[in-house]
Structure formats: structure tokens, C-alpha cells
Amino acid sequence: MAIFIDESTRLLVQGITGRDGSFHTRQMMDYGTNVVGGVTPGKGGQRFEGPSGKGCPIFDTVRQGVQATGANASIIYVPPAFAADAIMEAAEAGIPFIVAITEGVPVLDMTRVYPYVVEHGARLLGPNCPGLLAPGRSKVGIMPGNIALQGNVGVVSRSGTLTYEVVYQLTRADIGQSTCVGIGGDPIVGTNFIDCLAAFQADPDTRAIVMIGEIGGTDEQKAAEFIKANVSKPVVGFIAGQTAPPGRRMGHAGAIISGSAGTAAEKIQAFQDNGIQVMKRPSDVVPLIREVI
Amino acid sequence: MNIHEYQAKEILRAHGVPVPPGEVATTAQEAQRIAAGFGGAVVVKAQVHAGGRGKAGGVKLARDAAEAKERAGAILGMKIKGLTVQKVLITPAEEIASEAYVGVIVDRASKSPVFMVSRQGGIDIEEVAASNPDAIQKLAVDARYGLLPFQAYWLATQLYDGIAQQRACARILRQLHEAFVASGASLAEINPLITTPAGELKAIDAKINIDDNELDRRPEIEALRDTSAEPESETIAREAGLTFIQLEGNIGAVVNGAGLAMATMDLIKFYGGEPANFLDIGGSSNPEKVVNALRIITGDPRVKVICFNIFGGITRCDDVANGIVEATKRIAIRVPLVIRLTGTNEEKALEILNAAGYSATTSMDEVVQRAVELANPSAGA
Numbered sequence: 147m148a149i150f151i152d153e154s155t156r157l158l159v160q161g162i163t164g165r166d167g168s169f170h171t172r173q174m175m176d177y178g179t180n181v182v183g184g185v186t187p188g189k190g191g192q193r194f195e196g197p198s199g200k201g202c203p204i205f206d207t208v209r210q211g212v213q214a215t216g217a218n219a220s221i222i223y224v225p226p227a228f229a230a231d232a233i234m235e236a237a238e239a240g241i242p243f244i245v246a247i248t249e250g251v252p253v254l255d256m257t258r259v260y261p262y263v264v265e266h267g268a269r270l271l272g273p274n275c276p277g278l279l280a281p282g283r284s285k286v287g288i289m290p291g292n293i294a295l296q297g298n299v300g301v302v303s304r305s306g307t308l309t310y311e312v313v314y315q316l317t318r319a320d321i322g323q324s325t326c327v328g329i330g331g332d333p334i335v336g337t338n339f340i341d342c343l344a345a346f347q348a349d350p351d352t353r354a355i356v357m358i359g360e361i362g363g364t365d366e367q368k369a370a371e372f373i374k375a376n377v378s379k380p381v382v383g384f385i386a387g388q389t390a391p392p393g394r395r396m397g398h399a400g401a402i403i404s405g406s407a408g409t410a411a412e413k414i415q416a417f418q419d420n421g422i423q424v425m426k427r428p429s430d431v432v433p434l435i436r437e438v439i
Numbered sequence: 440m441n442i443h444e445y446q447a448k449e450i451l452r453a454h455g456v457p458v459p460p461g462e463v464a465t466t467a468q469e470a471q472r473i474a475a476g477f478g479g480a481v482v483v484k485a486q487v488h489a490g491g492r493g494k495a496g497g498v499k500l501a502r503d504a505a506e507a508k509e510r511a512g513a514i515l516g517m518k519i520k521g522l523t524v525q526k527v528l529i530t531p532a533e534e535i536a537s538e539a540y541v542g543v544i545v546d547r548a549s550k551s552p553v554f555m556v557s558r559q560g561g562i563d564i565e566e567v568a569a570s571n572p573d574a575i576q577k578l579a580v581d582a583r584y585g586l587l588p589f590q591a592y593w594l595a596t597q598l599y600d601g602i603a604q605q606r607a608c609a610r611i612l613r614q615l616h617e618a619f620v621a622s623g624a625s626l627a628e629i630n631p632l633i634t635t636p637a638g639e640l641k642a643i644d645a646k647i648n649i650d651d652n653e654l655d656r657r658p659e660i661e662a663l664r665d666t667s668a669e670p671e672s673e674t675i676a677r678e679a680g681l682t683f684i685q686l687e688g689n690i691g692a693v694v695n696g697a698g699l700a701m702a703t704m705d706l707i708k709f710y711g712g713e714p715a716n717f718l719d720i721g722g723s724s725n726p727e728k729v730v731n732a733l734r735i736i737t738g739d740p741r742v743k744v745i746c747f748n749i750f751g752g753i754t755r756c757d758d759v760a761n762g763i764v765e766a767t768k769r770i771a772i773r774v775p776l777v778i779r780l781t782g783t784n785e786e787k788a789l790e791i792l793n794a795a796g797y798s799a800t801t802s803m804d805e806v807v808q809r810a811v812e813l814a815n816p817s818a819g820a
Contacts, residue, residue, distance in 0.1 A: 253650050290783060314750070333625075363548075386705060
């Protein structure tokens with residue numbers, strides 16, 4: 147098992163004919179993900195050609211795609227101006243799991259999208275996230291598949307390339323992963339650390355969890371309290387941005403230290419207070435995980 | 440994006456908020472002329488993208504136009520948190536009976552706009568939150584409906600006792616919300632919202648922060664950007680599609696991804712070095728970005744070594760390698776480069792670098808340690 151996705155995932159790609167959408171659809175097909183269809187308005191009826199004879203039909207709307215293919219997950223690569231609408235279109239079409247890769251979605255759009263998605267009973271991952279990868283099973287997103295290895299460590303992170311770094315360190319040490327999830331770095335994201343921690347706790351294939359946070363907000367502190375109360379599996383944590391100057395934007399809109407809430411020191415303290423082993427640097431993940439599994 | 444107080448006030452004024460008049464001066468003479476036009480006492484306020492202007496001496500009362508000239512002369516050119524003051528706002532001095540705070544921010548926890556109001560205006564809301572959190576009333580708004588009239592009225596009752604002022608405040612709150620949405624803000628606040636001895640409400644100071652992701656669809660807001668108010672290197676970086684923040688150390692860093700960039704800065708510190716910058720070249724694969732990154736970093740004379748930490752995903756390592764080689768042809772790079780490349784097209788990248796006489800590692804620890812050694816040879820790390 148893995149969290150959120152597995153071999154039964156039937157994926158629809160919104161924005162399948164775009165530059166990023168087409169490239170990553172081929173990568174996902176190559177990895178073995180069951181991509182059942184794509185959506186691009188005006189291109190309904192055409193076919194998307196993937197690698198080694200694979201391919202899928204293209205639809206004008208998500209609703210048509212769901213009706214024709216029984217898709218149960220969707221991934222979004224549309225430009226930021228259209229991302230909010232694409233997410234709501236997927237939710238309204240009954241897609242239960244929506245992954246938004248798009249970077250640069252205005253946060254006020256997300257304040258309207260989030261309650262809409264919740265009311266439609268869907269789970270949103272992202273936006274501005276790398277998606278997720280269940281090594282050897284399925285990949286929904288943009289993580290490079292070759293750096294991961296199937297195994298029993300769950301990885302959850304707010305970052306993209308920093309997640310790759312940690313996964314790469316684990317794989318090189320022959321420590322496999324159950325699922326690697328990037329929740330995204332924006333101030334408002336659909337799925338937070340706690341959602342992923344709860345899912346990893348319930349996943350029989352996950353024996354230990356790596357949680358990678360960064361400065362800004364209080365999600366890591368809340369997650370630390372959640373872990374103490376609800377997670378019996380060992381958790382190893384890292385916080386990026388220990389040397390960041392206060393109040394400056396560090397690429398992720400979410401990484402703004404506001405007042406006392408959200409500094410690295412505060413988050414590391416919260417980890418330590420709640421029994422989470424803290425990595426001082428990314429490569430510490432290997433000895434710390436070895437200690438607990 | 441930050442905008443100035445006078446720009447925030449213009450936005451609020453356009454949405455009907457009662458804001459006293461004000462004009463911007465860039466010279467002391469101009470300040471004098473504006474003050475003379477208003478007549479009577481004025482306030483001279485530094486227009487700079489930094490908090491704590493008052494404490495830094497950037498906000499002064501002037502009794503008349505001559506004094507306004509003197510005050511403006513002292514404030515213009517002064518540095519507040521490293522930023523030089525190039526503009527002052529001149530506004531008539533107001534008599535104040537009481538001060539309140541009203542603001543709206545995008546709140547991560549409730550995933551919605553949240554209004555905050557307090558009877559303790561005129562000081563930083565962060566200070567009130569720390570010293571007297573009960574003095575702040577909060578209200579989360581469903582962004583799909585906006586601030587509803589009864590919600591605005593409830594907030595107003597938390598600040599004022601008489602119906603006239605409550606109604607005036609509720610109207611201002613709804614106008615503030617309209618301005619917040621229309622400008623694509625992540626924060627909009629009026630602090631203080633004063634009550635005059637005659638009982639009128641007026642917005643005396645205002646702050647609006649814009650969500651950078653809104654700028655593509657709001658050219659009128661992008662046009663408010665004051666590039667003279669930010670470090671030049673940050674302007675160049677933004678125009679080149681890079682996220683760059685100048686720091687104090689001597690190790691230049693070029694990284695893809697914000698999280699990895701922060702972790703790289705942290706690792707430089709871990710090994711005893713000091714980062715000279717935060718620089719995220721982003722996810723796209725464009726050799727030109729690397730050339731621009733190197734151009735910006737080599738412009739900082741403090742930089743002793745440049746450390747690349749690239750984990751290819753969407754970014755292709757060979758594009759970065761090509762950018763490095765291209766940059767060395769176009770810019771004189773007189774400091775050593777240490778390079779880490781892992782991921783998409785890593786082998787191709789190594790071939791390109793080797794052919795140009797560079798080597799690269801696949802280990803983040805190794806490349807950072809090497810950079811620290813080169814930056815601080817005396818430390819003998």
C-alpha cells in the first residue's frame with residue numbers, strides 16, 4: 147500500500163497538451179502510472195501519444211473525461227491564471243483526489259478554491275507542489291522516478307528539490323520509501339502535514355516517517371503536537387531556513403517569518419519537545435532513520 | 440511586493456476610505472511648497488519599504504512650512520534598515536482623540552482572509568498580539584461571499600460604542616476589504632484609524648502588501664513598483680526570473696528550488712561559512728538564467744567562491760552546465776566555482792563541464808565543505 151495513490155489510481159491530466167503537461171505525462175506513463183485521459187479545451191477527440199505505444203484520449207472537459215474513463219484522480223498543469231478554475235472543475239466532476247502542480251496561483255484564488263473542494267468531498271494536494279511518488283507503484287507529479295526506491299519510509303515535505311535531496315540520500319543508503327509526498331510551499335495548500343502523517347500512520351507499509359518543513363507559518367508546530375498525540379511510528383524531521391533573515395521572501399510565498407511565529411528555531415524546538423529526531427543537515431536522514439528502523 | 444504608504448492610501452481613497460490629503464516630495468524645497476499649500480502643521484513621513492519608520496526617526500511633526508523643509512531635509516537620504524529614503528509624504532497633522540487598528544490578512548491556518556481589529560491602534564499589531572492578545576478581535580471571512588455587512592458591523596462594535604461611529608467603521612471595513620481584493624493583497628491595514636475630537640474616523644497610516652502571484656493579472660498594481668526602493672541586485676534578479684536576496688557573507692550560492700536553496704545556506708553555516716546570498720534559479724531549464732545568476736553574484740565584491748547546488752528534476756543539469764560554460768565566456772569570473780549536479784541529464788552535464796575544465800560532485804555536503812574551505816583558507820577547515 148501507499149498513501150493517496152496506488153496501482154488502482156486512474157489518472158486524468160488537465161493541461162495534457164501543454165509543454166509541462168505533455169512532458170510529465172510521458173514521464174508518468176513511463177513510470178507505469180495508469181494515465182486514462184487528458185483534458186485540453188478544443189482538443190477533445192484527439193489522442194495523446196505517449197512513450198512505447200502508450201497513449202490516452204483527450205477530452206474538452208473534466209466531466210467528459212470522468213464519464214468516459216472512470217478517472218479517480220486528476221493532475222493539473224494549467225497556467226496559474228486558470229488553475230483555480232481547473233481545480234474546481236475537477237472537484238465538481240467528482241474527482242476525489244486532485245494534485246495541482248501549477249506554481250504562482252494567487253493566494254486569494256485559493257481562499258475561494260479550498261472551501262469549494264472541501265464541500266465537494268475531494269482532497270487537493272498543492273498547488274505549487276511536486277506531487278507524489280509511490281516507488282514501484284505509481285507516480286502522480288514531477289518527482290524524478292529514478293531517485294526513489296520502494297520501501298518503508300514515508301517522506302512528506304513542503305519543498306520540491308529538497309525532497310529529492312532527502313529521497314536521494316535514502317536511496318543511496320539502500321533505504322526505500324513507501325510514498326514521497328510534496329505538499330507544496332504556498333500559504334494555502336489543500337493537504338497539510340497532519341493529513342499526510344495520519345495517512346502514513348494508517349499505512350501498513352510505512353514503518354518510519356521523514357518530515358521536511360521550512361520557515362513560515364505554524365504547520366510544523368501543529369504537526370509536531372499531532373505526532374506526539376497520534377503517531378506511534380518514529381518520525382525524523384528537518385527544517386530549512388535556519389539562517390534565513392526575518393521577513394524576507396525566500397522563493398516560496400509561505401516562507402515568510404511573521405513575528406515570532408514561524409522561525410526555524412521555534413519549529414526545531416517543537417520537534418524536540420514532541421519526541422521527533424531532528425536532522426541538522428539533509429544527509430543526517432540516513433543515520434537517524436537507521437536508528438529507528 | 441511592497442508598496443509605499445502613499446500608494447496604499449491612494450488605493451484606499453479610490454475605494455472610498457476617508458484618507459486625509461497628502462503629497463509626495465523628493466526634495467526639501469518641494470516638501471516646503473507642499474506644506475505651505477496645506478497651511479498649518481504637517482507630518483513628514485519617510486516612504487521606504489521598512490517597518491519601524493517612526494522609531495528610526497523617519498516620521499516627524501513640523502509646525503509650519505519652514506520646519507517641514509528642515510524635517511524633510513533630514514529624513515531624505517537617511518537610511519532605515521539599510522534602505523535609503525528617497526521620498527517623503529507630507530500630510531496635514533490631525534488632532535487625535537483615539538486610535539484603532541483595522542486590518543485584513545490571508546491566514547494560512549483558516550485558509551481564508553481574516554480581519555483583525557483592536558482598540559489599541561497606533562502601535563505594531565504584532566506588539567499588541569504579544570503583550571495583550573485579548574485586545575485583538577478576529578473574524579475569518581468566507582472569500583466566496585466577502586465581508587458581509589453584519590460581519591463588518593460586528594467588528595465595528597468591537598471598536599466603537601456609538602452607532603454613528605460603528606456605521607462609519609463598518610463602511611470603512613467593507614471598503615478596506617474591497618481594496619484588499621481589488622489590489623490582490625496578502626495584507627491590508629489601517630493603523631491608526633483615528634477618531635478626531637469631532638468624532639470623525641480617518642485613516643492616518645496604511646499598509647498594503649501585494650501577493651506577487653497577482654501581478655501578472657494586475658498591471659496597474661505592478662506599475663506601483665518602486666525599483667529605486669529595493670537593492671539593485673534584487674531588481675536585476677527579478678527581471679531575470681530569479682529569486683535573489685542579498686546577505687552578508689562571502690559564499691555565493693546558486694541553487695534550484697527555494698527549499699534546497701535555504702538548506703544550502705543552512706549547510707554553509709553548518710560547516711562554518713557565511714552565505715552571500717539566497718538565489719533560486721527556479722524550475723525552468725534555461726542556460727541564460729545561470730548566466731544572469733553568475734552576473735549578479737560576481738557583482739558582489741565580497742564573494743570569494745561560488746557554490747552550485749543543483750538537483751535536476753524539471754531543471755536539466757546539462758542546461759545548467761551549459762549556462763556555467765556560457766557565463767565564463769561572457770563574464771570575467773575571478774573566483775573559484777564549486778559545482779554539485781545530480782538528477783536529470785547529470786552525465787551529459789559532467790561531460791560539458793569536464794570539457795570546459797570544471798569538475799563536479801554529486802554530494803551536497805562535499806560541495807559545501809569545499810566552498811567553505813575556499814572562502815576561509817585561514818580557518819583550515
